[in-house]
Amino acid sequence: MLTVHPYAGTQVALATRHGKQQALAPALARIPGMSLVLADDVDTDQLGTFTGEIPRSGSASETAVRKARLAIEATGLGLAVSSEGSFGPHPVAPMLSAGQEILAFVDTVRDVCILERRTTKTNFSHTTTRRLDEAADAFLARVGFGDHAVIVRPHSTADAQAPGPLVKGIQNRADLDAAISQCAAHSTDGLARLETDMRAHLNPTRMREISALAHQLASRLATLCPDCGTPGYGLVDREPGLPCGACGDPTRLTRATIHGCARCPHRSRHLRDDNQRSADPTFCDYCNP
Ligand SMILES: [Zn+2]
Ligand SMILES: [Zn+2]
CATH class of the missing domain: 3.30.1490 (Dna Ligase; domain 1)
Known part of the structure; x- marks a missing residue:
């Protein structure tokens, strides 16, 4: 049976002054006819700048959702996507830098908000x-x-x-x-x-990472909830406890992922998709205390 994706042929608002449509448009085109509309009037810098003239208030994910809602207000569309990056010292190796990219997708008709995130390579320095x-x-x-x-x-x-x-x-x-x-x-x-300079149009490393994340978002949007059919079914939680390969004790590594719907309570449990069924004993509190 042929089913038409609920987002086929829809327009998605994007507020950006930093050329992010070049990273997002090709990924979203995976859903037939889904296209971007630039919300040119939205000054995303009002929500904070990397260079600190305007400080960011709220977390990166809150800022991303706020940007998407501004794009919806500016265009009158029911769908919007927005991108937000944050950069700082690497949590494990502070001499190195780490980046995180977030994409927020907001659907005001279905009252759905999806956040996709990814730890990224960065030249931040x-x-x-x-x-x-x-x-x-x-x-x-x-x-x-x-x-x-x-x-x-x-x-x-x-x-x-x-x-x-x-x-x-x-x-x-x-x-x-x-x-x-x-x-x-x-x-x-x-x-x-x-x-x-961390602005995407002047930082090709960042633009590539946003593009990779956009493909992650697009495959999530392409997945419909098996129960209610809402787009965006995907990862919502991780279950630790991958058993140690030597002694079988549960480790803190992920054993299974939990997928869920952004609209209804439907959930499903999936074993790791890399087929790893046991952990290296270095991660075991018993074998390697
Ligand atoms: Zn062990
Ligand atoms: Zn659902």
């Missing part, structure tokens, strides 16, 4: 320098400067109310050299602070 020297060049090589942009500001200012120049979206050495001189001159310690 910063350094300080007086000039374009060898150390600065090593930093630039590491963060992929050129196709990835950087931001420059003074490292230290006497007055927090007057932080001085903030130069964003720099992608060539001439502009970078000028920004470093300008910001170092404004800094009380003579140092300019170089940061990776």
Whole structure:
């Protein structure tokens, strides 16, 4: 029997000023005729910027849902998608950086809100320098400067109310050299602070990760609830207790995943899809206390 997906041929609002449609549109096109409509009037920066001129209030997932609702208000459509990223030190290895991308999908007709998230590769980093020297060049090589942009500001200012120049979206050495001189001159310690620009259109690593997450969201939307038929049936919880391969005791590793519906209470339990049925004894509290 041929069934038509409830979202076939629908329009989805997207509020972005950072070109995220290039990551989202191809993924959502997996559902026949599903297309994006840009909510150009929504200034997503009002919900906070990476560079801190406007602080974010609320968590990344709350911000993502708020952005999607603004896109719905601006376009009058019933569906919206939005993206939000957060970056910081790696929780296990603080010398490294970690990123998290979130996509929120809101359906006001079915009263459904789906959040997909993914821990990502990122070039998120910063350094300080007086000039374009060898150390600065090593930093630039590491963060992929050129196709990835950087931001420059003074490292230290006497007055927090007057932080001085903030130069964003720099992608060539001439502009970078000028920004470093300008910001170092404004800094009380003579140092300019170089940061990776995390806006998606200036950070191809981030754009690729959003694209991968968009495919994850699209396959979730393609899956209908076996009970009520609402799109978006998928992972809602994990069940720990994968047995140790040596002694059989339950470990903290995932044994099964719980899938659920975003609208009705229907749930189902699935064994790991990687076919791993036992844990390495290194993860066992008994074998490796
Ligand atoms: Zn064990
Ligand atoms: Zn359901």
